[in-house]
Amino acid sequence: xxxxxxxxxxxxxxxxxxxxxxxxxxxxxxxxxxxxxxxxxxxxxxxxxxxxxxxxxxxxxxxxxxxxxxxxxxxxxxxxxxxxxxxxxxxxxxxxxxxxxxxxxxxxxxxxxxxxxxxxxxxxxxxxxxxxxxxxxxxxxxxxxxxxxxxxxxxxxxxxxxxxxxxxxxxxxxxxxxxxxxxxxxxxxxxxxxxxxxxxxxxxxxxxxxxxxxxxxxxxxxxxxxxxxxxxxxxxxxxxxxxxxxxxxxxxxxxxxxxxxxxxxxxxxxxxxxxxxxxxxxxxxxxxxxxxxxxxxxxxxxxxxxxxxxxxxxxxxxxxxxxxxxxxxxxxxxxxxxxxxxxxxxxxxxxxxxxxx
Ligand SMILES: Nc1ncnc2c1ncn2[C@@H]1O[C@H](COP(=O)(O)OP(=O)(O)O)[C@@H](O)[C@H]1O
Ligand SMILES: [Mg+2]
Numbered sequence: 574x575x576x577x578x579x580x581x582x583x584x585x586x587x588x589x590x591x592x593x594x595x596x597x598x599x600x601x602x603x604x605x606x607x608x609x610x611x612x613x614x615x616x617x618x619x620x621x622x623x624x625x626x627x628x629x630x631x632x633x634x635x636x637x638x639x640x641x642x643x644x645x646x647x648x649x650x651x652x653x654x655x656x657x658x659x660x661x662x663x664x665x666x667x668x669x670x671x672x673x674x675x676x677x678x679x680x681x682x683x684x685x686x687x688x689x690x691x692x693x694x695x696x697x698x699x700x701x702x703x704x705x706x707x708x709x710x711x712x713x714x715x716x717x718x719x720x721x722x723x724x725x726x727x728x729x730x731x732x733x734x735x736x737x738x739x740x741x742x743x744x745x746x747x748x749x750x751x752x753x754x755x756x757x758x759x760x761x762x763x764x765x766x767x768x769x770x771x772x773x774x775x776x777x778x779x780x781x782x783x784x785x786x787x788x789x790x791x792x793x794x795x796x797x798x799x800x801x802x803x804x805x806x807x808x809x810x811x812x813x814x815x816x817x818x819x820x821x822x823x824x825x826x827x828x829x830x831x832x833x834x835x836x837x838x839x840x841x842x843x844x845x846x847x848x849x850x851x852x853x854x855x856x857x858x859x860x861x862x863x864x865x866x867x868x869x870x871x872x873x874x875x876x877x878x879x880x881x882x883x884x885x886x887x888x889x890x891x892x893x894x895x896x897x898x899x900x901x902x903x904x905x906x907x908x909x910x911x912x913x914x915x916x917x918x919x920x921x922x923x924x925x926x927x928x929x930x
Pocket of ligand 2: 609610611874
């Protein structure tokens with residue numbers, strides 16, 4: 574897979590952008606606030622239907638405009654698929670090959686991508702949400718039925734929480750509990766299986782980038798020695814008081830183990846970035862194998878926080894994946910790439926191809 578053509582209108586500070594990324598490497602360089610992150614964010618939005626930095630859509634629409642439109646042509650299995658997104662204050666419109674019924678999941682299937690940006694360390698140092706999303710992203714690409722299952726579970730959780738808020742009595746709740754436990758158990762099993770299959774690749778990228786052994790453990794979101802049903806019973810009183818469900822797969826975590834202890838408290842900011850990047854690269858490799866196609870890998874200012882040696886190691890690993898890479902940097906630094914990249918310069922949101930040389 575590679576994205577052959579990309580256009581953007583009305584997105585943050587970007588002018589009307591038209592770009593043909595290289596199937597291997599594209600480098601975008603420009604000064605601070607020239608629009609590098611905005612450009613990568615536009616690519617990511619086309620593959621996710623949301624900002625990778627959690628920015629609300631209204632902040633992404635260019636000041637003074639009422640909508641943004643993104644479009645791409647993606648080559649997959651020898652076929653060109655057109656992918657489009659229009660986002661106005663009225664909401665998101667998605668079109669994949671002319672079909673507007675698929676929503677963000679259709680984007681993710683058509684243009685699977687991963688991002689390493691200067692906030693990537695949050696995957697290691699932040700709360701469990703991001704690590705759950707990480708695991709769910711893997712499951713989505715590796716396990717065909719996972720998205721439907723996960724949605725069913727979310728619905729059951731919402732219904733149970735609504736019943737709790739409505740002053741839940743055990744009788745009324747037990748119907749929701751059965752569904753919650755059944756679906757929750759399946760989400761748990763699927764995630765454990767996905768992690769088990771990913772473990773070697775995760776460890777391998779982790780130790781290569783960090784130069785130390787790293788391990789990963791799944792914490793289900795309830796006590797290991799209880800069934801989910803028993804855990805729900807244990808927490809019933811507290812759930813009623815709080816009006817939300819305290820245990821279950823929505824509270825799961827992916828624990829990162831370094832030297833027998835939790836990595837997030839041990840490693841420096843630069844090491845957090847390396848570990849988080851290793852996780853992203855491992856996930857990219859696993860998804861590429863499952864989907865039998867290269868992914869789009871967006872690297873926003875990969876040099877940030879990293880010394881020369883670590884950056885070199887990261888970029889070597891990136892090169893080994895065979896993904897379609899689009900990276901940004903302050904300077905025109907082609908030594909970031911082993912092969913000659915396609916180079917663009919961005920200035921005040923306008924893009925132009927850099928003279929080769
Ligand atoms: N909705 C918007 N409309 C217009 N400009 C915006 C919008 N959101 C952000 N910007 C501006 O875009 C500029 C470029 O930001 P960014 O892409 O992060 O630059 P870089 O990554 O090159 O440092 C910033 O000056 C920012 O204020
Ligand atoms: Mg930036």
